[in-house]
Amino acid sequence: MSGSTLLLADTMMSKTVEDDRPRLSSYSNDTKRRDYEWQIVWRNVFAFIYLHAGCLYGFYLIFTGNVRIWTPIFALVFTILSAMGVTAGAHRLWAHRAYKARWPLRLILALAQTMAFQNHIYEWVRDHRVHHKFTETDADPHNAKRGFFFSHIGWLMVRKHKDVFEKGASIDMSDLEKDPIVMLQKKTYLVVMPILCFIIPACLPVYLWGEDPWTSWYVASIWRYTMSLNFTWLVNSAAHIYGNRPYDKYIGATDNKTVGILAMGEGWHNYHHVFPWDYKAAELGNYSTNLSTAVIDIAAKYGWAYDLKTVSEDMIRRRVNRTGDGSHPTSQQASHS
Ligand code: ST9
Ligand code: ZN
Ligand code: ZN
Incomplete structure (x- = not known):
């Protein structure tokens, strides 16, 4: 990762430009209400209230020092x-087929995805x-035109x-x-997920360094899980509302460094x-803001990941100049201003 790469990324984010795409508020009440009745799923509402209350308690335990030092470190690693x-x-390999992976890597990634409890790979x-395919329409499950709260949680x-x-x-x-690992995960999800996402992370700190069981539950399981969900x-929320649109100013999605x-x-x-097929999910291979690219690159070095797809510089430049909002460092609008 070169200094100029970092500079390019920073420049891309530091420019603020006029946002002339159609506003999110153009999602009118008519559209919002058409054929749609709110049907609240109270089980999920209560689960998310518990998770967020538990997450605040986790913060309290960490910041008041009522926790062994290894527990938040373990939570971060997890x-x-x-x-x-x-x-x-789930995202770059299975949803977008941006690269191919041998079965040991697919197995590790499927186990890691199970730890994350964001629904099984197939549903995700x-x-x-x-x-x-249907971004920011009623067919988009987390349509950002329905506001930050809806698209977030x-x-x-x-x-x-x-x-x-x-x-x-x-x-x-x-x-x-056709992927037996994905289908096995789907079949066993309701049993394996609670073990990997909640039980093992709560038990390890208790057995390894004598953490209090409830502290471990609230920090290593609930705090960790709720933070990673957010x-x-x-x-889905911030990166469809706030930020620059260096490649296409006519779509909602933004580049957002945070x-x-x-x-x-x-x-x-x-x-x-x-460019959803790019395995980096970004133009630059900047590891400091894209740890996932580093992991795929390391896997590729050992032959576990292969056929990594990316986009040519020329194709990116042409797109930037055709539809970008001028915030890209190489855009013609930017160089003329
Ligand atoms: C979670 C997911 O958090 C997060 C996804 C984020 C994605 C972000 C992407 C960005 C990149 C990645 C960034 C990663 C960063 C990581 C950083 C970490 C530090 N198409 O869903 P159902 C059909 S999950 C076609 O029940 P309801 C289908 O037939 C959090 N068909 O609908 C289905 O039956 P089946 C934890 C579809 O009843 C049937 O409808 N999980 C589709 O309206 C019923 O489906 C939860 O909280 C579709 N898209 O219920 C669980 N969808 O499945 C939450 C459905 O048998 N979910 N069908 O084929 C639920 O409780 C329910 O889904 C519901 C809707 C209440 C939300
Ligand atoms: Zn999106
Ligand atoms: Zn995607």
Whole structure:
């Protein structure tokens, strides 16, 4: 990673430009209400209230020093591991086929994705493919035109819009149906997920360094899980609302450096929506804001990942000049201003 690469990334984020794409508020009440009745799923509402209250208690335990030092460190390591299952696994490998992976890597990524409890790979990928195909319409499960709260967490607390089912039926999932690791994970998810996401992370600190069991539960399980959910959800909310649109100013997705770091390289979302097949999910291979790319590159070095797809510089430049908002350092608008 060169200094100029870092500079380029920083320049891309530091420029603020006129946002002339259609405003999110153009999602009128008519559209919002059409054929849609709110059907709140109270089980999920209460689960998310518990998780967020527990997460605040986890913060309290950490900041008042009522925790052994290794427990938050362990939680952080576990967060990164499980995040790789989502970013390098569910997202870049299974949803977008941006590279290919040998079975040992697919198995590790599937286990890591199970630790993250963001639904099994099959369901995660189906919702994500629908999100890309019908972005910011009623068929998008976390349609950002329905506001920050809905696209962040609200969509998980209500029944889906009927367009999600109807248009979602057009999504081809046959590639996942042919992957025995994905199908085994789907079949065993309800048993394996609670063990990997909650029980093992809560037990290890107790057995390894004598952490108090409740402290371990609230810090290593609840705090860790709730924080990683929120970092992930920022990609659907913040990275569809705040930030620059260097590659396409006519779409909602934005490049957002903060989300890029918190979501392990998934915040370069304007780029990602324009070039979803790039295994980096970003233009630059900048590891400091894209840990997931580093993991795929290391796996590729050992032959576990291969056929990594990317986008030519020329194609990017042409797109930047045709539809970018002028915030890209190489854009013609930027160089003329
Ligand atoms: C979670 C997911 O948090 C987060 C995803 C984020 C994605 C971000 C992407 C950005 C990149 C990655 C960044 C990673 C960063 C990591 C950093 C970490 C530090 N197409 O869903 P159901 C059909 S999950 C086609 O029940 P309801 C289908 O037939 C959090 N068809 O709908 C289905 O039946 P089946 C934990 C579809 O009843 C049937 O409808 N999990 C589609 O409206 C029923 O489906 C939870 O909280 C589609 N897209 O319920 C669980 N969808 O499945 C939350 C559905 O049998 N979920 N169908 O084939 C639920 O409780 C429910 O889904 C619901 C909706 C209440 C939300
Ligand atoms: Zn998106
Ligand atoms: Zn994607």
